[in-house]
Every structure is written in C-alpha cells, then in structure tokens.
Amino acid sequence: MRPVLLALAGAALVGGALWLVWPQDDLPPDAGAAQASAGTPAPPAARPWLDAWPAPTQAAPAGEAALPAAQSLAQTRLHGDPQAPPIALDVPARARPTAEELADPKAYQAFEARQNAQVMAAYVKAVDEELPRLRDDIARGRSMGIAADKIAKAEDKARGLENMRAQLLKDHPAIGK
Template sequence: MKAMPMALAGALTVAGALWLAWPQEQERYRPARASAAPNPPAAGRPWLDDWPPANQAKPGAGTPLAAAHSLAQTHLHGDPDAPPIARDIPAPARPTAQELADPKAYQAFEARQNAQVLAAYVKAVDEELPRLREDIARGRAMGIAADQLARAEEKVRALENMRAQLVKDHPAPGR
C-alpha cells in the first residue's frame, strides 16, 4: 500500500513539472507583434503570419517544428511544388431575360447550347483520331498482340461512325 502514495506523488511531481515547463515552451515560439506586418494577419490566427519570429532561426529539417513551419508557409503562400491550375473552360452562356421570358426564344437558346456541345464533341474526335491511329501504328511496329490492336481499331471505327452520325443528324451551319 505504501507504493501507491509514492507513485501518486511521483506522477503529480512530473505533471507539475510539465505544467510549469509548458507555458515557457509556448512563449518561446510566440511571435512578437510588429507594428507593420508584411502580410495582413489571418482572421483569428495572427501567429500564422509571423511564425517563427524574425529574431529566431528557422527550425532544422526533420523536426516537428520544421513540419509546422512548412505547413504555415504552404498555407500562406501555396505549395511551390504544386502544378499551376489552368482552366481554359469558358464560362457557360446564360440566357438573357428576354429568352427566359419567351418559351420559343429559350428553346432557340437551348438548341444553340446543344449544337455547341455536339460541335465540341466532333472537334474532339477530329483531334483525337490521328493520335489513336498513330498509337495503333506504333503498337503494330512494337509487336503488340493482334487482339489488342483489333480492339483499338474497333474503338477508332466506333468513334468515326458516331462522328458521322452526329454530322448527319445535326448538320452545323457552315460545315
């Protein structure tokens, strides 16, 4: 029974020591607020802008502080290793107020939208077919199995047939 009070006293001593050490450890990394910060502080997270303080060396690689610093920098400035996001998709056309008010005008708007989608499909097939044919020729030269080449050729034929059917069923003006 005497071991239990000694263990409790030891645990309390360790807990007290940790409690006393913890605020000092936190204060060491808390930045001093400068009057003019280079970046506006993030809402509710001013520590993120100035961490680590300018008068303190950046943490070494492989430490938990290095990972935290890296995360803070990535949050502020983005990931330098990430590829740029390129969006070349135009904003979708919206119907005008007159088209929304008139059912026939809105049907004409929908018809134009559908024609644009079909024209984009035909254009994509026209661009992709030469590449597919080159791939088939390269595969034939490399000795790819005949059944795999036959499947690829069947896909090319299906794309050609679908394209021809679209052009026949939905002739575009000027084509």
C-alpha cells in the same frame, strides 16, 4: 527469469536514451561568450548526434522570421502556398441565358439548341484531332507486335468514333461548318 530479463532490457534502453539526451559539458567555458560576441547565439548543450542533422535548405525570405512547421502548414492550408505556380485552366466560361431567354420558353429552347450544337461541334472537332493519333498508335502497336485482340479493340474504338462523327454530321449538318 524471463520478466527479470525484460525489466533489465527496458532499464538499459531507458538509460541509454537518457545518456544520449543528457547535456554534456565538454565545451570550453568561454565558447558561449565567444559565439555571443560574434552575433550568433550559443547552442544549448552540445549534442553531437543532434548537431549532425543538416540545416534546413530553405531559409525564410528576407525580412521574415521562419515560422514553426505547424503554423506554416496551417497558413498554407488557409491561404495556399505562395511559392506554388498558378493553376491555369483554359476552360471558357459557359454562356448563360439572358433574362429574356429565361422568361420565354421558346427563346430558352433556342438557347438550349445552341448549347447542344456547340457540344456536338466540340465532339466532332475532338474526333478530327484525335483520330489520326489513334490511327498512328494502332500502326505503332502493329509494328511492335501487340496482340491482335488488342489491336482489334483499338480499331473498333476508332470505327465507333468515325461512325458517331458521321452520324452527328448527318443529323446536324450545321455543326460541320
């Protein structure tokens, strides 16, 4: 008994799906001719449930035909999205050693020392910029009633940053200038 019910339910489901997609001839006979003379192509068979879908909101740019979605995706993967804003990175290019520095070990060591000094100076500068913000965050957290252990953890981080900055300036006084 149960397999029979499943077979009937499956047949009803397939029949309903076929009924939904079957072309319906309820358009007047001259509707296609009137649309063709107006310059718009006549729709295939009218399917109200399909025609109820909204039209795409973005039309193709003037002079370009709309691409199928798969082709558009493939082109975007290969060439990027022309409508996407550019990605601007403000990272300066790293200095490269000259041929003379590469040839002479002492000159290359001086180049490496300059590079390391620049990194340490950037660290000191970042600590100088971010430490006041961290202190403000700690004060705001206290006023909001944040747990004391979390406040203590943030204060330890701030002290660690200050200690590292002081140690760098003590070991390399030239980077503080």
